[in-house]
Amino acid sequence: NAGVTQTPKFRVLKTGQSMTLLCAQDMNHEYMYWYRQDPGMGLRLIHYSVGEGTTAKGEVPDGYNVSRLKKQNFLLGLESAAPSQTSVYFCASRENYGYTFGSGTRLTVV
Amino acid sequence: GNSVTQMEGPVTLSEEAFLTINCTYTATGYPSLFWYVQYPGEGLQLLLKATKADDKGSNKGFEATYRKETTSFHLEKGSVQVSDSAVYFCALSDRGNNRLAFGKGNQVVVIP
Numbered sequence: 001n002a003g004v005t006q007t008p009k010f011r012v013l014k015t016g017q018s019m020t021l022l023c024a025q026d027m028n029h030e031y032m033y034w035y036r037q038d039p040g041m042g043l044r045l046i047h048y049s050v051g052e053g054t055t056a057k058g059e060v061p062d063g064y065n066v067s068r069l070k071k072q073n074f075l076l077g078l079e080s081a082a083p084s085q086t087s088v089y090f091c092a093s094r095e096n097y098g099y100t101f102g103s104g105t106r107l108t109v110v
Numbered sequence: 111g112n113s114v115t116q117m118e119g120p121v122t123l124s125e126e127a128f129l130t131i132n133c134t135y136t137a138t139g140y141p142s143l144f145w146y147v148q149y150p151g152e153g154l155q156l157l158l159k160a161t162k163a164d165d166k167g168s169n170k171g172f173e174a175t176y177r178k179e180t181t182s183f184h185l186e187k188g189s190v191q192v193s194d195s196a197v198y199f200c201a202l203s204d205r206g207n208n209r210l211a212f213g214k215g216n217q218v219v220v221i222p
Contacts, residue, residue: 043212048208102153
């Protein structure tokens, strides 16, 4: 059972470049989330989805877009990367009170 | 809105010492409370949870009691090991908003 898989694990981008982070879950969970983790800030919610075809903004949505075309996948896009988006990104899925997290994507924007 | 506050700063202690990490929360309604652990280079793992007042969550020697009167969910372990070195996050989930709110986390370093 893979759980939640994030790709890629590491990426370096130049300012202004775009990229998409992929999150895939094989547990048939309805809810999926994207968080970013920064030193001293804990985890902050970027966007989330309560089911296929739905998305909603979290605490820090600016500069990011998301899509949930298939139930098992939740994509996070950066249209024009900025150094402030250097962070570790975590995806999670949820069933009832059980959240499962991926192992993270470390993104550096130079 | 919902928020979680953890004590400031890293925690460094010797093996077999007693560990306490404070967590207080602000929430509307009746949240569920969680402690997550993050080992170096890994994602977050659920350590324990409590879904109503006076519940005690426990796992791997760690315990936390949901105290509604003091809005707290402090994490304790009686005798820590080097393998407990990690970052610990307190979090809450309110049925009304479908998401987890996290505290800032505490780095715990256990010295042999």
